[in-house]
Amino acid sequence: MSTSDVTPHTAEPLGAQFGRRSALRLLALAGAGLFAGTSRSEAFMGFFSSYTNASPSTLRALQIPADWQATLGPMLPSYAEFLRKAHLKFVSVRQLIEPHTHMRGKVHNSLPPRSMWNNVRSTLKVIDSLADRLDLQVKDVVSVYRSPAYNAKCPGAKSNSFHMRNNAIDIVFPCAPGKVSAMARAMRSGGMFAGGVGRYAGFTHIDTRGNNADW
Numbered sequence: 117m118s119t120s121d122v123t124p125h126t127a128e129p130l131g132a133q134f135g136r137r138s139a140l141r142l143l144a145l146a147g148a149g150l151f152a153g154t155s156r157s158e159a160f161m162g163f164f165s166s167y168t169n170a171s172p173s174t175l176r177a178l179q180i181p182a183d184w185q186a187t188l189g190p191m192l193p194s195y196a197e198f199l200r201k202a203h204l205k206f207v208s209v210r211q212l213i214e215p216h217t218h219m220r221g222k223v224h225n226s227l228p229p230r231s232m233w234n235n236v237r238s239t240l241k242v243i244d245s246l247a248d249r250l251d252l253q254v255k256d257v258v259s260v261y262r263s264p265a266y267n268a269k270c271p272g273a274k275s276n277s278f279h280m281r282n283n284a285i286d287i288v289f290p291c292a293p294g295k296v297s298a299m300a301r302a303m304r305s306g307g308m309f310a311g312g313v314g315r316y317a318g319f320t321h322i323d324t325r326g327n328n329a330d331w
Contacts, residue, residue: 184217188227195227202240206247207254207287212240215259220269228261232282236260238324239285242309246300246322250289258286258319278312284323286316296320304328 192213199209218225228236247254262270262279278284289296297315300322304313312329314321 184224184226188216191227191230194230195233198233199240202237202244204240204244206244206252207240207257211254211257212260215257216261218259218266220266223265223269225261225266226263228282232261235282236285238309239283239311239322242300242303242311242322242324243285243287245308246296246303247289249299249303250291250296252289252291254287255290256288256319258288260285278323278325283325284312284321286319286321288319293317293320301330 196209196213199212216225216227243254259270259279261282262273262277264280267273267277267280268275273279279286287296293315297313297320300313300320304310309324310326310328311324312321312331314331
């Protein structure tokens, strides 16, 4: 994903795309069986495109399978609305949703269980504040929640990864990862959060586990 996919300092809140009334209408359609029947795939892809502003080429690249659509598609409107209500300025709903459709081998990731949705709130706030201090839009979101099956397929992932608890996010900014991790640690030292900060060659890991960890 390029930085051109989002407007600098302005994420893609759903309300800005077609208003709260339209969002609620889509939620009602989903609850009424939007994804049921022989046109389930077409309905889902149309919804995903309009709700996340994803282009046809992006949808083809995602290759979201029919079983993912059937099982998780009905939950997507509610989850997207949950993310919208976080009122994030530097990362978009689309960026946060796409990692849940990624595939490793033959295993697709999934949306987090509803019972875990709130786990990511504090980490999202840290990410948005970090972007504000860096004065940069988030370029890409590599990983948020990982299902246990998907996590097991990720090279180097720990079996007790905080991604499986939905409170860790791997992010990319259009600057050196070292600058990102240094700023995140400075924020943590200032008391903004307690958690892990991991510096990698291509991205930065941040979680809000409650105790500090560095790597």
